[in-house]
Amino acid sequence: xxxxxxxxxxxxxxxxxxxxxxxxxxxxxxxxxxxxxxxxxxxxxxxxxxxxxxxxxxxxxxxxxxxxxxxxxxxxxxxxxxxxxxxxxxxxxxxxxxxxxxxxxxxxxxxxxxxxxxxxxxxxxxxxxxxxxxxxxxxxxxxxxxxxxxxxxxxxxxxxxxxxxxxxxxxxxxxxxxxxxxxxxxxxxxxxxxxxxxxxxxxxxxxxxxxxxxxxxxxxxxxxxxxxxxxxxxxxxxxxxxxxxxxxxxxxxxxxxxxxxxxxxxxxxxxxxxxxxxxxxxxxxxxxxxxxxxxxxxxxxxxxxxxxxxxxxxxxxxxxxxxxxxxxxxxxxxxxxxxxxxxxxxxxxxxxx
Amino acid sequence: xxxxxxxxxxxxxxxxxxxxxxxxxxxxxxxxxxxxxxxxxxxxxxxxxxxxxxxxxxxxxxxxxxxxxxxxxxxxxxxxxxxxxxxxxxxxxxxxxxxxxxxxxxxxxxxxxxxxxxxxxxxxxxxxxxxxxxxxxxxxxxxxxxxxxxxxxxxxxxxxxxxxxxxxxxxxxxxxxxxxxxxxxxxxxxxxxxxxxxxxxxxxxxxxxxxxxxxxxxxxxxxxxxxxxxxxxxxxxxxxxxxxxxxxxxxxxxxxxxxxxxxxxxxxxxxxxxxxxxxxxxxxxxxxxxxxxxxxxxxxxxxxxxxxxxxxxxxxxxxxxxxxxxxxxxxxxxxxxxxxxxxxxxxxxxxxxxxxxxxxxxxxxxxxxxxxxxxxxxxxxxxxxxxxxxxxxxxxxxxxxxxxxxxxxxxxxxxxxxxxxxxxxxxxxxxxxxxxxxxxxxxxxxxxxxxxxxxxxxxxxxxxxxxxxxxxxxxxxxxxxxxxxxxxxxxxxxxxxxxxxxxxxxxxxxxxxxxxxxxxxxxxxxxxxxxxxxxxxxxxxxxxxxxxxxxxxxxxxxxxxxxxxxxxxxx
Numbered sequence: 001x002x003x004x005x006x007x008x009x010x011x012x013x014x015x016x017x018x019x020x021x022x023x024x025x026x027x028x029x030x031x032x033x034x035x036x037x038x039x040x041x042x043x044x045x046x047x048x049x050x051x052x053x054x055x056x057x058x059x060x061x062x063x064x065x066x067x068x069x070x071x072x073x074x075x076x077x078x079x080x081x082x083x084x085x086x087x088x089x090x091x092x093x094x095x096x097x098x099x100x101x102x103x104x105x106x107x108x109x110x111x112x113x114x115x116x117x118x119x120x121x122x123x124x125x126x127x128x129x130x131x132x133x134x135x136x137x138x139x140x141x142x143x144x145x146x147x148x149x150x151x152x153x154x155x156x157x158x159x160x161x162x163x164x165x166x167x168x169x170x171x172x173x174x175x176x177x178x179x180x181x182x183x184x185x186x187x188x189x190x191x192x193x194x195x196x197x198x199x200x201x202x203x204x205x206x207x208x209x210x211x212x213x214x215x216x217x218x219x220x221x222x223x224x225x226x227x228x229x230x231x232x233x234x235x236x237x238x239x240x241x242x243x244x245x246x247x248x249x250x251x252x253x254x255x256x257x258x259x260x261x262x263x264x265x266x267x268x269x270x271x272x273x274x275x276x277x278x279x280x281x282x283x284x285x286x287x288x289x290x291x292x293x294x295x296x297x298x299x300x301x302x303x304x305x306x307x308x309x310x311x312x313x314x315x316x317x318x319x320x321x322x323x324x325x326x327x328x329x330x331x332x333x334x335x336x337x338x339x340x341x342x343x344x345x346x347x348x349x350x351x352x353x
Numbered sequence: 354x355x356x357x358x359x360x361x362x363x364x365x366x367x368x369x370x371x372x373x374x375x376x377x378x379x380x381x382x383x384x385x386x387x388x389x390x391x392x393x394x395x396x397x398x399x400x401x402x403x404x405x406x407x408x409x410x411x412x413x414x415x416x417x418x419x420x421x422x423x424x425x426x427x428x429x430x431x432x433x434x435x436x437x438x439x440x441x442x443x444x445x446x447x448x449x450x451x452x453x454x455x456x457x458x459x460x461x462x463x464x465x466x467x468x469x470x471x472x473x474x475x476x477x478x479x480x481x482x483x484x485x486x487x488x489x490x491x492x493x494x495x496x497x498x499x500x501x502x503x504x505x506x507x508x509x510x511x512x513x514x515x516x517x518x519x520x521x522x523x524x525x526x527x528x529x530x531x532x533x534x535x536x537x538x539x540x541x542x543x544x545x546x547x548x549x550x551x552x553x554x555x556x557x558x559x560x561x562x563x564x565x566x567x568x569x570x571x572x573x574x575x576x577x578x579x580x581x582x583x584x585x586x587x588x589x590x591x592x593x594x595x596x597x598x599x600x601x602x603x604x605x606x607x608x609x610x611x612x613x614x615x616x617x618x619x620x621x622x623x624x625x626x627x628x629x630x631x632x633x634x635x636x637x638x639x640x641x642x643x644x645x646x647x648x649x650x651x652x653x654x655x656x657x658x659x660x661x662x663x664x665x666x667x668x669x670x671x672x673x674x675x676x677x678x679x680x681x682x683x684x685x686x687x688x689x690x691x692x693x694x695x696x697x698x699x700x701x702x703x704x705x706x707x708x709x710x711x712x713x714x715x716x717x718x719x720x721x722x723x724x725x726x727x728x729x730x731x732x733x734x735x736x737x738x739x740x741x742x743x744x745x746x747x748x749x750x751x752x753x754x755x756x757x758x759x760x761x762x763x764x765x766x767x768x769x770x771x772x773x774x775x776x777x778x779x780x781x782x783x784x785x786x787x788x789x790x791x792x793x794x795x796x797x798x799x800x801x802x803x804x805x806x807x808x809x810x811x812x813x814x815x816x817x818x819x820x821x822x823x824x825x826x827x828x829x830x831x832x833x834x835x836x837x838x839x840x841x842x843x844x845x846x847x848x849x850x851x852x853x854x855x856x857x858x859x860x861x862x863x864x865x866x867x868x869x870x871x872x873x874x875x876x877x878x879x880x881x882x883x884x885x886x887x888x889x890x891x892x893x894x895x896x897x898x899x900x901x902x903x904x905x906x907x908x909x910x911x912x913x914x915x916x917x918x919x920x921x922x923x924x
Contacts, residue, residue: 051871058886062712078714080871082882089608094870097780099788101871161501181502189607190885219509219592226887233693233889235486255691341609348418348604352594 030143031124033131036290041072043283049076050284053091054106055084055192055271056149057225057246060305067300068291075284083223084108084192084271085344088115095121100278103285104292106148108224108271109192111337113145116274123277127290129311134293138270138310145274148292149301150308152244152266152328153197156228156259161237170263171205174213174240181217184236186224188347193224197241197267199336199343200329204264207346213240214350231257241267248306248320261326268328374832375750378741382759385799389774390623390766396616396777409617419618422596425511426580426622429597433518434575441523442568444671445530450560451655453664459672460531466675467524468903470860470877472584473896474521476884477679479588480686480893482508486693488682509593517585520675522578526571533567534560539653552655566636573633577626581767583863584877588884598622599769599863606867612777619770626765680900686893705890709898713891718872719879723859724902726790726875730797731854735847737798738805743835746813747821757806764803771796772867788870796864801854808853812846813839852907859903 034040044050050068054061058081065077082090084107091102107113116122117140124143138147155174157167161182168174174183186194201209219236221227227242232255244266247259273292279285291297298309302316308323316322336343400406413419447453448460466474481489484504493505507513537560545555586597596604598618605615657664686692690700709716738760744750745757763771775796779786786792816839824834840847862877869878876899883892 053871058883058888058891059708059712062708062714065714066712076714078718080715081886083885085608089606089610090871092608093610094788097785097787099870099872101788189604218594220594221592221885221887223886226885229887229889230486232691233483233486235483235693352418353591353596353604 030126030131030139030141033126033128034286034290035128036287040283040287040290044072044281044287045074047281047284048074049078050281050288051078051080051101051103052106052288053080053087053102053104055082055087055108056106056305057223057243060245060249060301063304064292064297064301067297068288071291071296072287075287077288083187083190084112085188085190085195088112088192091116091121095119095278100276100280102276103279103281104273104275104288106271106273106292107192108269109195109336109340110147110270110272110331110333111196111340112192113140113272113274114333114337116276117142117144121276121278123275123279123282125275125286125289127293129290129293129295129313133312134310140272140274145272146293147270147310148273149271149305150310150323151193151269151271151306152261152308152326153193153224153241153269154244154247154259154266155238155240155262156231156242156247156257157238158231158234158236159256159258160234164258167258167260168238168262169260171201171209171240172264174238175209175216179216179238182237183213183216183240184219184221184227184230184238184242185213185240186227186242187220187222187353189344190222191224192271193243193269194241195340195343196269196331196336197224198347199339200267200331202343202346203332203335204329207350210347210350214352218351220351220353228257245306248317249304252306252319261321263327265327265329268331270331270333372750374740375744375752375756378737378744379752379756379759381737382741382756382802385795385802386759386762386766389771389778392777393616393619393623393770393774396613397620399613401613409613412614413617413621418596419601422598422601423621425590425595426598429511429515429518429586430576430579432515433522433579434572436515436519437523437526437575438568438572440519440671441526441571442530442564444523444668445527446534446560446564447664447668448527449531449534450653451657451661451664453657453661453668455665455668459668462672462676463524463527466521466672467528468856468860468900468907469521469675469679470584470862470899471518471521471582472588472862472877472881472884473683473892473899474675474679475517475585475588476880476889476892476896477682478508478513478517478520480682480692480889481678482506482513483693484509488685488693488695489678491693509589511590511593511595513593514586514589514597516674517589518579518582519575520679521585522575523671523675525574525578526568529571529574530564530567533564537563542653569636570633573629576629577764577767580622580625581769581863583769583866584881587881599767602769602773603866606773612773615773616777619767619773622767622770623765626767630765680897683893683896686889687897689890692889692893705894709891709894715874715879716895719874719876720898722790722793722873723876723899726793726797727855727858727906729794730801730858731851733794734798734801734805734854735809735851738802738809738850739835739840739843739847742806742810742813743839746810747818757810760806761803763799766799768796768800768861768863769867771799772864775864776867787868788873790873792868793865793873793875796868797854797858797861800861800864801857804857805850805854808850809843809846812843816842848910852910855906855910856903859899 052065061079061081065079068077069075087107094101122144126143130139130146134146155168188195188198218240221230224241224243225246227239228246228250230236231239232250244259247257250257273289275285275289295311295313298311298314301307302309302314397409398405400408448456481487484490484507489506490504493499494503541559542555545559550558581599583599583603587600590597590600602615602618605611605618685696687705688701689696690702694700741756741760745753775792776787779792820838821834824838862881865875865878866881869875876895880892880895
């Protein structure tokens with residue numbers, strides 16, 4: 001933690017939010033905001049490790065883990081990375097067999113936190129930064145989770161294969177016959193990003209949009225991090241969905257990719273972080289959660305990862321389109337939670353996998 | 354055979370360790386194979402609430418989403434097994450019976466392709482033959498000046514999947530046929546020649562009929578391998594938008610999991626396998642032994658003359674596909690900044706190695722788990738197979754046939770089906786093994802048991818029981834005799850079996866994918882994970898390390914001092 005924050009400052013901060021918090025009918029008050037104390041660091045160090053289940057693209061996830069290890073030496077951070085829908089299934093399967101391996105979870109499908117909270121599996125914990133700086137819509141009123149990262153699912157193309165003037169501008173453009181056989185996209189049964197994006201797009205554009213898209217002979221990959229990688233390889237010319245942050249990283253490394261914010265609005269993805277009640281390393285988990293929401297870590301995921309942060313203390317990286325200037329679709333975790341099974345089933349029927 | 358039988362009959366039954374061993378072995382084998390299958394059948398017949406229903410099967414036959422994968426699987430397996438035989442049988446002939454140059458090298462390289470896990474091969478072939486970024490297709494466009502969307506070969510098709518499956522199933526057919534051909538005594542060919550038969554007549558009337566059982570057996574093995582393969586279809590079929598039966602079963606375990614449907618969907622694979630094995634038994638049961646009996650004359654070598662160079666070219670072209678090209682592509686991807694570009698000074702990078710060794714936090718865990726499991730499964734599997742094959746081949750106890758059947762039974766259970774069965778069995782009391790390495794160990798030992806048993810049993814048959822009887826007469830117990838006399842006589846086979854299981858476990862993905870947890874991840878699962886997020890460079894590095902470890906272990910085990918040095922049984 002770069003700076004210590006006094007209780008007074010915290011109270012002042014929360015007071016500003018009081019209206020929103022009290023306006024909503026809350027069942028329980030969130031726990032007291034918690035900072036990083038020497039006792040916490042010491043206890044975390046005794047545990048010696050923390051296990052983070054996440055769906056962040058693997059190289060980035062490992063970089064975040066390494067940055068935590070660098071700040072708090074002696075706490076080995078193990079990243080268990082797979083698609084958010086797999087993470088969800090994995091935790092469900094492990095908990096059903098009473099295997100408590102996960103400390104902190106980060107999912108790209110915010111709906112999962114609704115389910116975990118309902119099961120009573122999450123532990124309330126509010127890092128100081130979250131209490132003080134995060135807007136109410138980006139933290140759980142009971143302190144179970146907060147938005148670790150925010151990003152978009154976008155259209156993108158390979159600049160060697162597509163000229164800028166020919167590039168699609170909207171989701172509707174992707175239905176042009178000229179893109180048949182040239183599109184790659186992720187899978188909502190694997191990726192939380194694609195799950196969330198599919199829900200929002202089906203809501204805005206209707207399922208018949210996907211029926212038409214399926215006729216374009218799309219290459220079906222799993223992770224939302226994979227379409228950008230397939231573009232960079234030159235395997236497909238255009239991606240219909242996938243992570244904005246991978247495209248940022250690749251573009252800045254000089255790879256031949258360019259992103260397009262579709263005119264219909266880009267699906268908005270929120271990836272919260274939460275702690276599990278049965279975490280095997282509860283103190284390391286708290287320390288890690290605290291670190292994740294620090295200005296330092298949040299700036300790190302922007303600069304290195306290409307992600308968006310809800311921490312007002314962070315700065316956007318020049319050269320990237322500022323978040324507020326982009327037309328996005330509205331996120332709706334509760335809606336995703338209600339219809340997830342139906343979305344997956346319909347998708348499998350339409351795309352046949 | 355007959356001699357053993359009468360001896361066993363006439364031997365007075367005395368109390369020794371036989372009964373406890375029989376019981377223990379039978380119980381273990383039952384636990385390994387009967388329990389998961391019983392749960393599988395039970396789950397396929399109940400609904401969520403646990404009451405009896407046939408609805409799972411009704412869904413299975415009426416939903417196109419299940420019928421289509423089944424048809425695809427049949428097409429895949431038939432084509433792959435036919436293609437394997439067409440390629441591997443001639444190659445086996447060239448290696449076993451001709452004076453083609455570099456025969457030993459060709460054989461060794463076929464072994465290398467056996468050691469390669471099919472899922473790794475599939476990923477390598479993505480690098481080679483993805484329609485746009487594949488190295489072969491890039492080269493094709495560079496040479497012919499074709500447009501950017503034209504390609505020579507698209508690996509994301511059913512044909513592509515058949516091709517890759519065939520690449521990594523061929524070694525089975527090759528080994529079976531090559532061994533059979535080597536056992537055909539030269540006498541028969543000499544007889545044919547003396548009677549005036551020319552080369553072709555001899556081939557048609559002697560070699561082909563005698564090799565046919567092995568070819569058929571090879572075709573069957575290839576069919577079963579292709580049918581039960583999980584990794585390659587998951588990597589190549591899903592991007593193309595179709596399922597095979599194994600990927601479909603696996604997808605039923607994604608959220609929300611439908612274990613009862615997965616159980617029902619597993620049964621057709623199981624039934625098909627049992628039927629095929631029965632069929633093989635009916636076809637081969639009567640004529641298979643004609644070859645095995647005589648080993649009087651050495652196998653005769655056919656002189657190819659100038660054609661031997663043509664033969665060598667054929668062999669090398671065949672080997673391009675499972676070995677040279679894929680490993681070339683993996684090496685390239687390991688050192689290249691962009692896996693689809695050839696390594697040059699401008700994009701040479703050590704980053705993939707750095708990432709795998711210093712950043713990827715699952716690397717160490719996965720390697721540790723894999724090595725523990727490989728070593729344990731190989732050791733336990735070999736020991737169990739040794740005991741069971743001793744009991745059955747020496748007919749040491751009653752019900753030895755049942756024991757032999759139990760040891761062979763897992764061959765009829767595809768890996769993914771076993772995975773589903775074990776998952777259903779060991780995620781509930783009394784044995785909650787899910788989440789531990791034990792459940793994976795059980796899976797791997799079970800999967801390895803049939804071939805380990807077959808290998809050791811045939812080894813036992815080739816060793817006369819005189820020495821054992823001498824040891825018994827001098828007062829040693831059965832177990833002591835087995836440990837001190839028989840096992841040392843069989844060292845070569847024992848080591849071969851151990852290595853076979855070790856390699857098999859490294860290759861295994863289909864059961865592991867159902868049974869792993871974050872703490873019990875193995876390399877194959879890690880590679881599969883990385884493929885789903887498109888991290889090809891890291892896969893290339895992991896795959897190459899995995900291969901290096903495999904070879905190192907196989908070589909080391911063969912060089913353990915005093916182990917494998919004696920070759921008594923080859924006389």
